[in-house]
Amino acid sequence: MKGRRVRIASVTAVFLALVAAQGGHVARAWERDLSPVAAPSPPAGEAQAIARGAKLAAIGNCITCHTARDGEPLAGGLPLHTPFGVIYSTNITPDKDTGIGDWSLDAFTRAMRRGVSRDGHLLYPAFPYPHFTHMSDADIAALYAWLMSRASVDARAPRNALIFPLGFRPLIAVWNRLYLPSEPSISSTSSTPSATSAMQTPQVARGRYFVESLGHCGACHTPLNRLGAERNDHALQGGTLEGWDAPALTDIAARPKPWTQAQLTSYLRTGYASEHGAAAGPMRTVTRSLADASPEDVEAIAAYLLTLQSAPNAPVPPAAAGMPITTARAAGGTLFAAACASCHSEGAAMSLDGYRPSLSLSTAVNADSPRNMVRLMLDGIDWHESDAAPFMPPFAGTFTDAQIAELANYTRTRFTALGSWPSLDAGAVARFRKESPSR
Numbered sequence: 001m002k003g004r005r006v007r008i009a010s011v012t013a014v015f016l017a018l019v020a021a022q023g024g025h026v027a028r029a030w031e032r033d034l035s036p037v038a039a040p041s042p043p044a045g046e047a048q049a050i051a052r053g054a055k056l057a058a059i060g061n062c063i064t065c066h067t068a069r070d071g072e073p074l075a076g077g078l079p080l081h082t083p084f085g086v087i088y089s090t091n092i093t094p095d096k097d098t099g100i101g102d103w104s105l106d107a108f109t110r111a112m113r114r115g116v117s118r119d120g121h122l123l124y125p126a127f128p129y130p131h132f133t134h135m136s137d138a139d140i141a142a143l144y145a146w147l148m149s150r151a152s153v154d155a156r157a158p159r160n161a162l163i164f165p166l167g168f169r170p171l172i173a174v175w176n177r178l179y180l181p182s183e184p185s186i187s188s189t190s191s192t193p194s195a196t197s198a199m200q201t202p203q204v205a206r207g208r209y210f211v212e213s214l215g216h217c218g219a220c221h222t223p224l225n226r227l228g229a230e231r232n233d234h235a236l237q238g239g240t241l242e243g244w245d246a247p248a249l250t251d252i253a254a255r256p257k258p259w260t261q262a263q264l265t266s267y268l269r270t271g272y273a274s275e276h277g278a279a280a281g282p283m284r285t286v287t288r289s290l291a292d293a294s295p296e297d298v299e300a301i302a303a304y305l306l307t308l309q310s311a312p313n314a315p316v317p318p319a320a321a322g323m324p325i326t327t328a329r330a331a332g333g334t335l336f337a338a339a340c341a342s343c344h345s346e347g348a349a350m351s352l353d354g355y356r357p358s359l360s361l362s363t364a365v366n367a368d369s370p371r372n373m374v375r376l377m378l379d380g381i382d383w384h385e386s387d388a389a390p391f392m393p394p395f396a397g398t399f400t401d402a403q404i405a406e407l408a409n410y411t412r413t414r415f416t417a418l419g420s421w422p423s424l425d426a427g428a429v430a431r432f433r434k435e436s437p438s439r
Contacts, residue, residue: 031120034110036102040094040148053146056139058293060214062147064285066092074147075099075155080126081242084228085162087126095152108144109137115176122172124160125228130180131216139214179229200307207304210297211236220246220282236308243435244281245371247363253309256361264302269295277362278390280381281372332410335403339395340411359415370421373408374432401429
């Protein structure tokens with residue numbers, strides 16, 4: 001707790017110093033309001049725009065972020081846990097009192113591009129407008145048409161709970177001055193990137209457009225600086241959120257089995273890929289959403305991500321079958337036999353028929369950090385009756401912190417040649433437990 005207080009104090013001091021340095025820019029913390037509309041103006045080709053907007057909303061994962069647990073779709077109220085406190089997502093249904101029902105397309109476009117609400121107050125960058133600013137006019141209009149066709153819900157989000165003084169919205173003007181692009185780097189008139197990627201194929205260029213704009217992949221897969229902005233010099237090189245590591249997207253060719261475009265597309269649309277495994281944690285909801293996106297758009301995203309790879313490293317070989325396990329890991333072996341072997345042992349039926357890839361191929365098992373392996377054991381992979389992807393029960397209430405550490409280290413020792421994680425013990429598991437917003 002002391003370390004967290006020191007970090008909060010240092011961030012606050014940096015923000016206050018920036019406010020002083022930026023001077024008059026703080027005055028833009030509240031911009032002019034845009035007149036409410038009695039009814040949204042339907043775009044040309046409204047039916048087609050709504051259909052396209054639905055596909056775009058799936059890429060942006062709008063429903064997940066703007067729907068509270070057991071709440072109405074898009075009615076907001078979902079708590080977003082950040083290092084600076086809790087921000088609640090807003091109601092984006094067409095309700096005129098609590099949603100965006102009186103927003104014009106111009107007001108919606110301003111919010112997407114500059115993070116400014118219809119009434120002029122600044123939005124927090126937990127709403128990833130630094131990415132949405134790169135969207136084309138046509139795609140913003142289609143998304144607007146789809147949102148305005150949804151059911152209206154009267155629901156007001158709870159008040160945010162941010163640490164002092166970060167609830168003071170003028171600070172966002174300073175943040176925008178530092179980190180919001182003054183000009184979009186991707187064309188705002190078409191769904192293709194600017195001339196910087198003119199040599200790319202149309203499919204790869206379109207994939208880049210979605211990754212950098214509506215898909216906002218960097219919001220999770222790029223590390224953040226102390227002010228919560230993406231470190232663009234480390235774009236897509238991995239981040240941490242909600243107690244999970246979002247792995248780097250620039251080294252997927254160096255995994256024990258390099259990804260193919262077909263496998264990556266399958267994973268993004270179903271949450272599962274042969275020879276790699278299943279999505280878990282925050283990525284699980286992303287893949288559920290992408291199932292409703294255009295298959296061609298998801299294929300384009302996969303094609304672009306595969307162009308980001310540096311020269312692949314030599315894959316790490318899996319541990320040899322029957323590799324001796326030290327006495328220190330014997331307890332983990334007993335736990336594995338009791339809780340995991342029925343699905344994950346070499347002779348398990350689901351492993352033999354290919355439904356469960358070997359754990360030697362798992363990103364979590366091969367990762368440098370044990371965080372995701374521990375989170376998988378604690379949280380499991382939830383059941384969704386329409387999903388073909390695997391289910392895994394949670395063990396947070398079954399095993400102690402010490403047992404989770406023993407089981408994770410045993411699994412890594414058994415299925416890879418990497419050995420156990422030196423940093424993983426009961427204390428580390430206890431810290432990982434506390435990082436989960438659902439704890």
